[in-house]
Amino acid sequence: MSLLPPTLLLPQQTISKTGAALGLTQSAAAFGLKGMVVHGQSLQRSGMLEAILADPPADMTLRTWCHAGGEPTVGQVDALRAELRANRPDWVAAVGGGSVIDLAKAAAGLVDAPERTAHYQTHGAAIPSAALPLIAVPSTAGTGSEATVVAVLTDPERNFKQSIRHPSYMPKLVILDPALLKGCPPSTIATAGLDAFIQAFESYTSRHATPFTRALSELALARISRALLPLYQGSGDAASDMLEASYLAGLAFSHARLGLIHGLAHPLGARFHAAHGLVCARCLPAALTFNRPVIRQDLDDLKARHGLDVEAQVAAWLDAMTLDNPFAGQRVADRDALIRETLASGSTAANPRPVTADDVDAILDAILA
Ligand SMILES: [Fe+2]
Numbered sequence: 001m002s003l004l005p006p007t008l009l010l011p012q013q014t015i016s017k018t019g020a021a022l023g024l025t026q027s028a029a030a031f032g033l034k035g036m037v038v039h040g041q042s043l044q045r046s047g048m049l050e051a052i053l054a055d056p057p058a059d060m061t062l063r064t065w066c067h068a069g070g071e072p073t074v075g076q077v078d079a080l081r082a083e084l085r086a087n088r089p090d091w092v093a094a095v096g097g098g099s100v101i102d103l104a105k106a107a108a109g110l111v112d113a114p115e116r117t118a119h120y121q122t123h124g125a126a127i128p129s130a131a132l133p134l135i136a137v138p139s140t141a142g143t144g145s146e147a148t149v150v151a152v153l154t155d156p157e158r159n160f161k162q163s164i165r166h167p168s169y170m171p172k173l174v175i176l177d178p179a180l181l182k183g184c185p186p187s188t189i190a191t192a193g194l195d196a197f198i199q200a201f202e203s204y205t206s207r208h209a210t211p212f213t214r215a216l217s218e219l220a221l222a223r224i225s226r227a228l229l230p231l232y233q234g235s236g237d238a239a240s241d242m243l244e245a246s247y248l249a250g251l252a253f254s255h256a257r258l259g260l261i262h263g264l265a266h267p268l269g270a271r272f273h274a275a276h277g278l279v280c281a282r283c284l285p286a287a288l289t290f291n292r293p294v295i296r297q298d299l300d301d302l303k304a305r306h307g308l309d310v311e312a313q314v315a316a317w318l319d320a321m322t323l324d325n326p327f328a329g330q331r332v333a334d335r336d337a338l339i340r341e342t343l344a345s346g347s348t349a350a351n352p353r354p355v356t357a358d359d360v361d362a363i364l365d366a367i368l369a
Pocket of ligand 1: 143195199262276280
């Protein structure tokens with residue numbers, strides 16, 4: 001077995017240091033003097049955006065774009081693409097959570113593409129190469145989007161959630177600054193952290209995992225299992241651990257892909273509008289029961305090397321971080337479509353155990369019970 005993925009795609013540069021976000025514009029000057037900074041509302045409210053943009057290099061011109069919030073929609077990507085075409089920056093920086101990074105990644109990637117974003121979100125449509133370099137500065141520790149070639153987009157009109165990916169979407173520069181996590185609401189720390197943990201776990205057991213990606217996944221699993229609850233409880237020291245671990249989990253799954261939990265989480269998330277990490281966590285027990293016959297050794301290894309019981313750990317977090325079950329007693333009106341979307345997902349295709357429509361049907365019964 002090859003140690004490496006068939007193609008290894010990493011950010012050109014990653015800076016991991018408290019306060020590093022304040023050097024964003026200085027670092028970005030390497031890509032040109034005309035920049036677009038995409039951000040969320042909380043960054044503006046906290047005054048952090050102003051601090052980051054306070055002292056740009058001479059002759060640098062900056063524009064900003066505030067993401068309205070929520071998971072990025074194909075319409076929001078179209079709007080930002082139009083802005084980028086009109087003003088043509090040399091680089092795009094995303095400072096925010098996974099939604100902000102995915103929005104900027106998709107818009108910078110598709111800026112010159114001829115079709116509307118929804119066209120590329122549909123299966124089979126070829127994605128053109130990214131036209132603008134992306135700088136990613138995460139302000140939550142979870143999605144790992146700063147270290148992936150993937151942008152997850154929703155289409156509310158079609159109740160459809162599907163990622164687009166291209167090798168050129170890997171950010172050129174990543175800044176991991178734990179100071180940005182200050183003020184992150186506990187509920188976001190909880191759901192983002194669950195996402196990071198489950199991404200680390202699914203990339204660890206994926207059928208496309210390699211020794212290289214498994215090492216990254218395992219580092220992330222061990223670190224998140226120690227750091228998530230302290231960060232939720234307000235320990236600033238855990239912020240750096242969670243940021244670095246989410247980044248490693250992102251690198252791992254960008255190469256190894258994920259599994260059935262993410263295959264289910266996208267169509268379920270598009271219908272129930274619950275936080276992605278929570279949806280993943282609620283799908284985990286049933287998916288784990290299904291996969292256990294083929295991943296027993298992996299589970300034993302994590303227990304032996306890190307004292308980590310994956311199912312018990314997630315259950316303990318759901319309890320300690322008081323996260324409700326968005327699925328209890330719910331019904332899915334279009335169950336056949338949901339099953340089709342789960343089976344069509346690249347995540348499901350990477351699941352360690354092959355999945356049939358009957359399997360998904362039975363697992364949905366368990367999740368919605
Ligand atoms: Fe995820």
